[in-house]
Structures are given as C-alpha cells and as structure tokens.
Amino acid sequence: MERKFTDLHIYSNLSIGQNSIADIIKMAESLGLSSICIIDYVKDKNKDNLNALRDEIIKHKTDIKIYTGIEVSTDDPEIMRLQVKKLRDTADIIIVSGGNPKINRVAVENPRVDILAHPELGRKDSGLDNVMAKLATENGVAIELNFKYVLNSYRKVRSHLLSHMRTNVVLAKKYKTPLVITSGAESIFDMRAGRELASIGSLIDLELAQSLDCISQIPENIINHAKKVKDTNYIMPGVEVINNKDI
Amino acid sequence: MKINRLPPTMEIRERYIIFSIVSENKYSLENTVKTIWSSILQLFGEVGSSEFNVWIPSNLYNENTNTGIIRCSHNHVQQVRASLALIKSIDNKPLIFKTLGVTGTIRSAKDKFLTVK
Numbered sequence: 001m002e003r004k005f006t007d008l009h010i011y012s013n014l015s016i017g018q019n020s021i022a023d024i025i026k027m028a029e030s031l032g033l034s035s036i037c038i039i040d041y042v043k044d045k046n047k048d049n050l051n052a053l054r055d056e057i058i059k060h061k062t063d064i065k066i067y068t069g070i071e072v073s074t075d076d077p078e079i080m081r082l083q084v085k086k087l088r089d090t091a092d093i094i095i096v097s098g099g100n101p102k103i104n105r106v107a108v109e110n111p112r113v114d115i116l117a118h119p120e121l122g123r124k125d126s127g128l129d130n131v132m133a134k135l136a137t138e139n140g141v142a143i144e145l146n147f148k149y150v151l152n153s154y155r156k157v158r159s160h161l162l163s164h165m166r167t168n169v170v171l172a173k174k175y176k177t178p179l180v181i182t183s184g185a186e187s188i189f190d191m192r193a194g195r196e197l198a199s200i201g202s203l204i205d206l207e208l209a210q211s212l213d214c215i216s217q218i219p220e221n222i223i224n225h226a227k228k229v230k231d232t233n234y235i236m237p238g239v240e241v242i243n244n245k246d247i
Numbered sequence: 248m249k250i251n252r253l254p255p256t257m258e259i260r261e262r263y264i265i266f267s268i269v270s271e272n273k274y275s276l277e278n279t280v281k282t283i284w285s286s287i288l289q290l291f292g293e294v295g296s297s298e299f300n301v302w303i304p305s306n307l308y309n310e311n312t313n314t315g316i317i318r319c320s321h322n323h324v325q326q327v328r329a330s331l332a333l334i335k336s337i338d339n340k341p342l343i344f345k346t347l348g349v350t351g352t353i354r355s356a357k358d359k360f361l362t363v364k
Contacts, residue, residue, distance in 0.1 A: 027269075027343075030269060030345075031269070031343070031345060147332075150333065151332075151333055151335060152335075154289065155289075187341070189335070189336075189341035189342065189343060191343065192332050192343065192345075193343075193345050193346070195328065195346060196328060196329075196331065196332035196344070196345070196346065197332070198325075199325045199326075199328035199329040199332055200329055200332065201325075202325035202326055202328075202329055203290075203326075203329055208325060
C-alpha cells in the first residue's frame with residue numbers, strides 16, 4: 001500500500017509566512033505531498049483571516065487536497081478557550097501554540113482542540129507530564145513534533161530540543177497519545193517531502209512505521225474526526241442521527 | 248599482497264539513496280559533498296557517522312539536474328535521510344534535498360532513477 005503524506009502546518013503570506021499560496025501548492029506538488037493544511041495565525045484576541053485564505057485557495061486548481069486551519073497563540077487560558085470555541089466551526093483543524101505550561105494543560109483538556117503544537121518550545125523541560133499525556137489521549141488532542149525548530153537550531157539548542165521531543169515521544173508511546181510530525185513551514189524552503197519528515201522520527205526513538213503513521217494515518221484521522229464533529233447529524237461521541245426521515 | 252574480500256556473511260549490506268536538490272540554482276559536486284558530510288557530522292558526530300559507511304560516488308552526480316547517489320549501511324538509511332532533510336542551504340542559497348528512492352544496487356539506482364527514458 002502506498003502511503004499518502006499530509007503536512008498539517010504551513011503558513012502562507014496571508015498569515016506569518018513568506019510565500020504565496022500558489023508557490024506553496026507548486027512546492028507541495030513537486031515534493032509529492034497528497035494533502036496540506038494552510039494555517040492562519042491568530043495572536044491573542046486578533047480576528048482571523050480565514051475567509052481571505054479560503055477565497056485565495058479556491059482560485060487554484062490542483063489535485064492536492066488543501067485544508068484550512070487556525071493556530072491560536074496566547075498566554076491566557078481564558079482567551080484560548082473562547083477563541084477555540086468561536087473558531088471551531090469555521091476551520092478544518094484547530095492548533096494551539098504550546099510552550100506555556102498553563103496553555104499546554106488547558107489545551108489537552110479541551111476536546112475541541114485537534115493539535116497541541118510544540119509543547120517544549122522555549123522551555124527547560126519537555127512541557128508535558130504523564131497526567132497531560134493521559135488527558136490528551138482521552139480528549140483526542142494530538143501532540144506535534146515540529147520540524148521547523150529542529151531545522152533552524154543547531155548544536156546545544158538542537159540537542160536540548162531533540163531531548164525534550166524524545167521525552168514527549170516516550171510519554172506518547174506509554175499513554176498511546178497520537179503524535180503528528182509537521183513541517184511548520186514559514187517559507188517554501190522549510191517544507192520537506194513525506195519520508196524526509198518521517199526520518200526525524202528516527203532521531204527521537206520512533207520506529208519507522210510509527211513515524212510514517214505520524215505524517216499519513218494520524219493526520220487523516222484528525223481531519224476525518226473534525227469533519228465528523230462538524231456534521232449536523234453528529235450529537236456527541238457515540239450518538240448520531242442515521243436517518244432523518246424516520247424521526 | 249591482495250586483501251581478500253570479506254566472507255559473504257560478514258559483508259556490510261548497503262543501500263543507495265538517490266537524492267535530488269529542489270532549487271533553481273545549480274550546485275557543484277564539491278560543494279554538495281562538503282555540505283552533506285558536514286550535516287552528517289554535525290548531527291551524529293564522528294563516531295556515529297563511522298557506522299553509516301557513507302560514500303558519495305562522484306561520477307554519478309549530475310550537476311545539470313542536481314541528482315546523485317549516497318551509499319550507506321542498510322540499517323542507517325533513516326539517519327542519513329534525516330541529515331539530508333536538515334540541510335538548509337549551500338552558499339547561502341536556500342534549497343531542499345529530496346530523496347527519489349532507495350535501492351539495493353547501483354545498477355537498479357541508475358536504471359530506475361538516473362537514466363533518461
């Protein structure tokens with residue numbers, strides 16, 4: 001079975017990235033990715049730019065599936081909760097920018113969040129503990145391993161970063177938390193092909209099959225789950241309307 | 248005196264990674280080899296990389312299409328790939344290293360990826 005690779009974390013020039021969506025699509029095609037997700041960056045209480053993003057994406061015809069997502073970045077748990085609640089129905093996936101221990105904790109407790117991005121960013125520990133990993137599994141929040149920070153750091157910083165990521169992988173393996181590997185690309189030269197992204201898994205004790213799942217199977221599950229939750233027939237986990245006419 | 252070949256059971260099993268550089272510029276063999284080696288050494292160090300058995304055959308690098316082959320030990324393919332993925336630029340020009348495939352012999356690498364059909 002040939003795997004289809006997905007990159008869930010790419011910025012365009014409509015948010016904090018440098019390149020236009022046309023460039024991103026061209027690069028994704030040449031790297032053999034089958035679907036990408038273009039992320040809009042929302043800082044604190046700022047408004048989202050999702051409609052402009054969606055209008056821009058419709059203009060381009062391509063075989064690649066393109067999703068839209070929101071990254072919420074804030075230091076206040078309350079603002080995060082309100083933003084996620086407000087934006088859940090508009091975006092395909094919701095990413096919360098981690099790093100702050102409070103935010104990490106609130107994000108893994110929130111079933112509306114799809115991905116907790118880089119929980120180890122700017123910290124002297126991994127940003128997750130066993131309680132958080134367990135909560136993330138219960139609420140279906142995936143933990144992100146961000147390729148951009150590995151790429152742009154070197155020597156001591158990279159060494160610490162990989163060691164924190166390894167701790168998160170150990171926790172995720174133990175509590176069966178979903179892991180995703182994303183590029184976090186701000187420019188098209190930060191993007192990588194599927195198997196190159198997966199090779200980062202080999203640096204942090206992931207088996208080959210597991211790291212391939214992190215960029216193919218698990219992102220697909222995340223998107224399908226988000227689609228299912230948004231469906232009007234869906235009521236709560238395990239309860240959905242199957243046939244409207246009989247009721 | 249000629250040195251004998253290792254007995255078949257002791258031979259190092261090898262894989263050939265075919266890479267191509269996604270960029271508008273053309274890169275010389277010398278620069279490419281230097282960059283690949285410095286990335287491997289930075290990531291794994293001298294002891295780590297000694298296990299990989301890395302060799303970049305110079306006659307198989309094509310400067311016009313920016314494609315080439317890296318030989319490595321069969322259980323360190325992922326590590327070499329990771330070192331390729333972590334290369335950002337050559338001479339401050341941004342680029343992407345992409346692997347086209349992995350084969351067991353040089354001949355199949357040539358047949359499948361390097362010959363123009």
